[in-house]
Amino acid sequence: MKYVFKNAMILTMNNGDILKSCDVFVENGVISALGSLNTEQLQGAKIIDASGKLMMPGLINGHCHVPMTLLRNYADDMNLQTWLFDHIFPVEERLQGEDIYYGSLLGIMEMIASGTTCFIDMYDHMNELAQAVEESGIRAQLSRGMINTGDGPDFSADARLNETIDFYKRWNGAANGRITGAFAPHAIYTCSPAYINAILEEAQKYGAPIHVHLDETLVEHEDCLKKYGKTPTEHLYDLGVFGQKTVAAHCVWITEEDIKILADNKVTMTHNPSSNLKLASGIAPIPNALKMGVNVALGTDGASSNNNLNMFEEINLAALIHKGVNQDPLLINAMEALKMATVNGATALGMDNLGVIKVGAKADIILIDMDKPHLMPVHNVVSALAYSVQGSDVCLTMVDGEILYDNGEFKTIDREKVSFGIKKCYERLF
Amino acid sequence: MKYVFKNAMILTMNNGDILKSCDVFVENGVISALGSLNTEQLQGAKIIDASGKLMMPGLINGHCHVPMTLLRNYADDMNLQTWLFDHIFPVEERLQGEDIYYGSLLGIMEMIASGTTCFIDMYDHMNELAQAVEESGIRAQLSRGMINTGDGPDFSADARLNETIDFYKRWNGAANGRITGAFAPHAIYTCSPAYINAILEEAQKYGAPIHVHLDETLVEHEDCLKKYGKTPTEHLYDLGVFGQKTVAAHCVWITEEDIKILADNKVTMTHNPSSNLKLASGIAPIPNALKMGVNVALGTDGASSNNNLNMFEEINLAALIHKGVNQDPLLINAMEALKMATVNGATALGMDNLGVIKVGAKADIILIDMDKPHLMPVHNVVSALAYSVQGSDVCLTMVDGEILYDNGEFKTIDREKVSFGIKKCYERLF
Numbered sequence: 001m002k003y004v005f006k007n008a009m010i011l012t013m014n015n016g017d018i019l020k021s022c023d024v025f026v027e028n029g030v031i032s033a034l035g036s037l038n039t040e041q042l043q044g045a046k047i048i049d050a051s052g053k054l055m056m057p058g059l060i061n062g063h064c065h066v067p068m069t070l071l072r073n074y075a076d077d078m079n080l081q082t083w084l085f086d087h088i089f090p091v092e093e094r095l096q097g098e099d100i101y102y103g104s105l106l107g108i109m110e111m112i113a114s115g116t117t118c119f120i121d122m123y124d125h126m127n128e129l130a131q132a133v134e135e136s137g138i139r140a141q142l143s144r145g146m147i148n149t150g151d152g153p154d155f156s157a158d159a160r161l162n163e164t165i166d167f168y169k170r171w172n173g174a175a176n177g178r179i180t181g182a183f184a185p186h187a188i189y190t191c192s193p194a195y196i197n198a199i200l201e202e203a204q205k206y207g208a209p210i211h212v213h214l215d216e217t218l219v220e221h222e223d224c225l226k227k228y229g230k231t232p233t234e235h236l237y238d239l240g241v242f243g244q245k246t247v248a249a250h251c252v253w254i255t256e257e258d259i260k261i262l263a264d265n266k267v268t269m270t271h272n273p274s275s276n277l278k279l280a281s282g283i284a285p286i287p288n289a290l291k292m293g294v295n296v297a298l299g300t301d302g303a304s305s306n307n308n309l310n311m312f313e314e315i316n317l318a319a320l321i322h323k324g325v326n327q328d329p330l331l332i333n334a335m336e337a338l339k340m341a342t343v344n345g346a347t348a349l350g351m352d353n354l355g356v357i358k359v360g361a362k363a364d365i366i367l368i369d370m371d372k373p374h375l376m377p378v379h380n381v382v383s384a385l386a387y388s389v390q391g392s393d394v395c396l397t398m399v400d401g402e403i404l405y406d407n408g409e410f411k412t413i414d415r416e417k418v419s420f421g422i423k424k425c426y427e428r429l430f
Numbered sequence: 431m432k433y434v435f436k437n438a439m440i441l442t443m444n445n446g447d448i449l450k451s452c453d454v455f456v457e458n459g460v461i462s463a464l465g466s467l468n469t470e471q472l473q474g475a476k477i478i479d480a481s482g483k484l485m486m487p488g489l490i491n492g493h494c495h496v497p498m499t500l501l502r503n504y505a506d507d508m509n510l511q512t513w514l515f516d517h518i519f520p521v522e523e524r525l526q527g528e529d530i531y532y533g534s535l536l537g538i539m540e541m542i543a544s545g546t547t548c549f550i551d552m553y554d555h556m557n558e559l560a561q562a563v564e565e566s567g568i569r570a571q572l573s574r575g576m577i578n579t580g581d582g583p584d585f586s587a588d589a590r591l592n593e594t595i596d597f598y599k600r601w602n603g604a605a606n607g608r609i610t611g612a613f614a615p616h617a618i619y620t621c622s623p624a625y626i627n628a629i630l631e632e633a634q635k636y637g638a639p640i641h642v643h644l645d646e647t648l649v650e651h652e653d654c655l656k657k658y659g660k661t662p663t664e665h666l667y668d669l670g671v672f673g674q675k676t677v678a679a680h681c682v683w684i685t686e687e688d689i690k691i692l693a694d695n696k697v698t699m700t701h702n703p704s705s706n707l708k709l710a711s712g713i714a715p716i717p718n719a720l721k722m723g724v725n726v727a728l729g730t731d732g733a734s735s736n737n738n739l740n741m742f743e744e745i746n747l748a749a750l751i752h753k754g755v756n757q758d759p760l761l762i763n764a765m766e767a768l769k770m771a772t773v774n775g776a777t778a779l780g781m782d783n784l785g786v787i788k789v790g791a792k793a794d795i796i797l798i799d800m801d802k803p804h805l806m807p808v809h810n811v812v813s814a815l816a817y818s819v820q821g822s823d824v825c826l827t828m829v830d831g832e833i834l835y836d837n838g839e840f841k842t843i844d845r846e847k848v849s850f851g852i853k854k855c856y857e858r859l860f
Contacts, residue, residue: 069806073813077763109803218757277754278817280761307817308804316743317750324707325755327648331710333507373539374738376499376849377856383503387708387737392822419806426807 001402002027004042008050008367010034011381012357013057013342016335018381019357024055026363029176029401034359048396052371054381056338057355058117058364058397059311060345062270063211063249063299065123065145066132067095067103069110070425071304080217080279088304092124094429100125102421104132107309109413112138112405114310114391117364117398120247120270120299120348122184122211126167134175137404137412139364141349142171143184143211148195157195161202168206178400180209180349182247187213188232189220196239203244209350210241214248214269217281221253233258242267247348249299250275251289252282259285263293268348271340273317275301287322287331297348298340310391315341319386334386367396431832432457434472438480438797440464441811442787443487443772446765448811449787454485456793459606459831464789478826482801484811486768487785488547488794488827489741490775492700493641493679493729495553495575496562497525497533499540500855501734510647510709518734522554524859530555532851534562537739539843542568542835544740544821547794547828550677550700550729550778552614552641556597564605567834567842569794571779572601573614573641578625587625591632598636608830610639610779612677617643618662619650626669639675639780642666644699645688646680647711663688672697677778679729680705681719682712689715693723698778701770703747705731717752717761727778728770740821745771749816764816797826 005024012019025033025041033041075087100123111119118139123129126144133140144164148157164183172181183203185191191199203210215221215232224232233254236242242265251269254262262269271286289296298318300309319337323329346355353361370378374388397405404412435454442449455463455471463471505517530553541549548569553559556574563570574594578587594613602611613633615621621629633640645651645662654662663684666672672695681699684692692699701716719726728748730739749767753759776785783791800808804818827835834842 069803072804072807072809073818074809076810076813076817077760079759083759106803106806113803274750277750278759280753280757280759282757283754303818307813310804310820313743313746317747320704320707320747321751321754323710324713324751327710327712329509329513329708329710330507371849373499373536373543373848374502374740376536376852377502379502379504379860380506383506383737387506388503388733390740390820390822392820418803419801422806430809 002045003048003401004037004045005048005050005055008053008055009381010357011054011056011385013338014356014358024357024365026365026398026401029363031357031359031361031363034357050367053367053395054370055357055365055367056385057342057357058366058399059115059341060297060355061111061116061119061299061309061311062247062268062297062345062348063272063301064119064121064309065302066107066119066121066309067100067123067129068302068304069107069309070099070103070422070429071302072307074304076307091429095125097125097128098421099425099429101128101132102418102425104129105136105413105418106422107303108132108136108138109410109415109418110309112136112397112410113394114312115366115394115397116309116311117366118345118354120211122186126163130167130171130174130179133179135412137178137399137402139178139399141180141182141209141211142167143182145184145186146195146199147186147190148192150192161199165202165206168208172208176400182209182211184211187216187220188224188235193239196241200239200241200244209245209247211247212236212241212249214251215253215258216250218253231255231258233261237261237265245350247297250281250284252276252284254285256288259289259292259294262289266295268295268297268344270297270299270348271318272299272301273314273321275305279305283321283325286318287326290336295344295347296340297345311341312389312391315386334382337386338382363398363401365398366394368393369395432475433478433831434467434475435478435480435485438483438485439811440787441484441486441815443768444786444788454787454795456828456831459793461787461789461791461793464787480797483797483825484800485787485795485797486815487772487787488796488829489545489771490727490785491541491546491549491729491739491741492677492698492727492775492778493702493731494549494551494739495732496537496549496551496739497530497553497559498732498734499537499739500529500533500852500859502737504734506737513709521859525555527555527558528851529855529859531558531562532848532855534559535566535843535848536852537733538562538566538568539840539845539848540739542566542827542840543824544742545796545824545827546739546741547796548775548784550641552616556593560597560601560604560609563609565842567608567829567832569608569829571610571612571639571641573612575614575616576625576629577616577620578622580622591629595632595636598638602638606830612639612641614641617646617650618654618665623669626671630669630671630674633674639677640671641677642671642679644678644681645683648683651683661685661688663691667691667695675780677727680711680714682706682714684715686718689719689722689724692719696725698725698727698774700727700729700778701748702729702731703744703751705735709735713751713755716748717756720766725774725777726770727775741771742819742821745816764812767816768812793828793831795828796824798823799825
């Protein structure tokens, strides 16, 4: 299908350029022309009137566990250990493929309804997660989270690595390239060095990127110092992990030295402000990381520690908290926060044709309805997007040149089927 | 008009009670019955099907400058002094009654569309602001912000106090009691002690409450220590201000001693987390204030330092930031954050029949549409409201027994007229 968006105002995320009254031609999943199109070019294309709408690249959620929508609002306002060991883990033990499938579709509905067109995810039962991604039309980098129990032989850990390899072979590049794979050692406190080495060896064999949790809590940081005599970042660096393209989630407790390592090795940090606040992990040193050249993407984390998958909330938080905590109103301006949710996410994926509106870029596009009381008057669209816009202002979401969401309607997902499926899973699980 | 909400799930905010499949009878602006109503009772009432909806008391915005919607996204990401003196004040100088009227209607639209049914406001051109409140049907406590320029005679300061008195006489108790008045010495750094005394004397004469900014920035705090040898809170206390019922906005830099003074004098603090973060003022010691018995309400502040008037965002922030900053996941749980936005706001106004769903309470009610991907599954409605709900999930807003907003439709405000009015003001002002 060919599409032409007529008369859009566009925040391109390309050097901060804002285009006014611009037409956008989409063909074969790609933005093929920008500007004022003539009638010949419009032939055979579906015309979308974008007047009064703001167009921008779809948001990229840099760290998520999408099936955890099933645990949304299930366990809150408690200590991390109680939350994890008494509530989250026991339910996760019971999760089956069906739960992952419906939980993922639910999360994907939420994401496309609030402007997210791509997400980086780590979980379990990955075939069902990938099936949900394939069917829904969203874009994702997926990885099976791997843990082992100690330094000795651990057959289930071996099985997880084999699952990862099988998954990567089956799904990397699938769905017209919308799905890519990664290898995910869960974290330094759940993977022994030997296991990380084994994972790394296979990742190198396949040229696969790495997705890992890093330095999320003070406990992780201090335990690592005790056990290995180095920070979690130094530990992963010494194991050679950063030789692969790496996305490291959280990085709340990283030191100045760690930031240098991450910058030098082109590791992407994902900032997950809601989750880090809610679980009381702390506040990541994002202003310093950006200043020192780290690529910082933005993520929601899972819905059980957020408790939604709304990237506009994360953009808003990212632009607010560092100012307040450091008492400096110049930290993380609106454009920097928007970059974290778009181009920086694309950089995390190694894609320079994503997270941006330009000729040749993937047609991952959202439209925002500006005719809302809370968006008037329009002084500055960049400020509006970071400080005023709600996820619910998104009125159209396109991925890979196909419309997935249009004014409240899901085009690729059967809303009733997902509601019914979620109810069924809920009744069995809880 | 009589209304019956059929079959609602209700978060009453009355001792945390949650009622299921409950009918709510509204008559003469008041909730007159709760439970299962018989057909006789339903006669002559308009029936509203509330199945699948969550009912709760309307939100109370404890500190706002509603006409500042006109300056939304006008000046961001800059130092406080540049923001205030180079951008905000010069525009405010030019504001006329018409701007206040349309700016207020715009902000009121935003508030009722996101679940706010009452707000506490301080600004200028108050007759036009009150007119907007009267026409729109929302509830508000209004005050003219007063400043003076020094310790000597200041005729414009006298004029402001006379305006306040005139406004109070004209509007306090107006619109079926929806509008009340207050006296608002702007802040200790903009009002001399003599001026505060003059204001206080008049407030006492009329039995009027006080609305004041207090200890918002470190500069205010330190300047006050230098100038008066006491904290801003001690300064106001010594002037006798707290003898009147007082709402003190911000209180970011208050000390443990100050908290004691506020608690002992039943002063309401309003917590404005977005504004305090965005202007880099800091983070108010809310957990401690609550622990020590202060009534803490929640507010958005003006749209130019937020940049919207969405109380669900403030609820979410209030429940998140204190956990993260203090690394304690038990601080400000979901229910505490919701209280700040409802019953605590009612306490600020001295109304025990507001901010709660019970027989005899004012019918200030909102319905939330729970049939949204980001609200599924429903494990815990209290958590859902604090951590997942968006302002846009509000599908019906009632104030004083009248429906002001119903599924995107404004019942008392002409949306087109406001859009047109805002455009006209915008073109003249900028």
